[in-house]
Amino acid sequence: MFVGEAPGVDEDRQGVPFVGRAGQLLTRIIENAMGMARADVYICNVVKCRPPGNRNPDLAEQQACSHFLEAQVRLVEPALILTLGKVATLFLIDSDLSITRMRGRVWDYEGIPVVPTWHPAYLLRNEGAKKETWQDVKLALRTLGLPDAPPPWKPESKLVP
Numbered sequence: 001m002f003v004g005e006a007p008g009v010d011e012d013r014q015g016v017p018f019v020g021r022a023g024q025l026l027t028r029i030i031e032n033a034m035g036m037a038r039a040d041v042y043i044c045n046v047v048k049c050r051p052p053g054n055r056n057p058d059l060a061e062q063q064a065c066s067h068f069l070e071a072q073v074r075l076v077e078p079a080l081i082l083t084l085g086k087v088a089t090l091f092l093i094d095s096d097l098s099i100t101r102m103r104g105r106v107w108d109y110e111g112i113p114v115v116p117t118w119h120p121a122y123l124l125r126n127e128g129a130k131k132e133t134w135q136d137v138k139l140a141l142r143t144l145g146l147p148d149a150p151p152p153w154k155p156e157s158k159l160v161p
Contacts, residue, residue, distance in 0.1 A: 001076055086119075
């Protein structure tokens with residue numbers, strides 16, 4: 001299961017999470033880096049509608065939508081949750097740490113392993129963070145008991161084979 005923060009403009013229009021540029025990058029991560037089909041993973045957001053000005057959702061918005069995400073987690077029963085960015089990570093994991101300090105470790109949400117990583121939109125702006133995302137993906141695969149896939153990209157590339 002992948003959990004992001006909130007829909008962007010493309011997602012809000014289509015009613016499907018991660019379909020814009022960040023979603024295309026997420027698809028490449030799932031398919032090329034993890035060796036899975038996008039259809040075989042569940043992708044959702046903490047907040048179910050786009051906040052005004054595409055800003056990060058505030059605490060009240062997160063709390064208003066929390067029962068939806070909690071229900072999704074119960075229904076999907078994921079073997080692992082990959083959180084995409086600060087908002088999703090801090091929503092599921094009660095911590096005062098920054099996303100920078102939370103990455104690289106496996107956390108717990110109600111008995112489900114959680115691996116925080118960078119949001120794909122952040123990766124579009126910060127090419128160097130792709131190498132760290134690859135490390136997070138390998139951690140997620142190991143946590144699932146799956147072998148590491150060969151690196152699907154060079155750290156300086158655009159995550160395409």
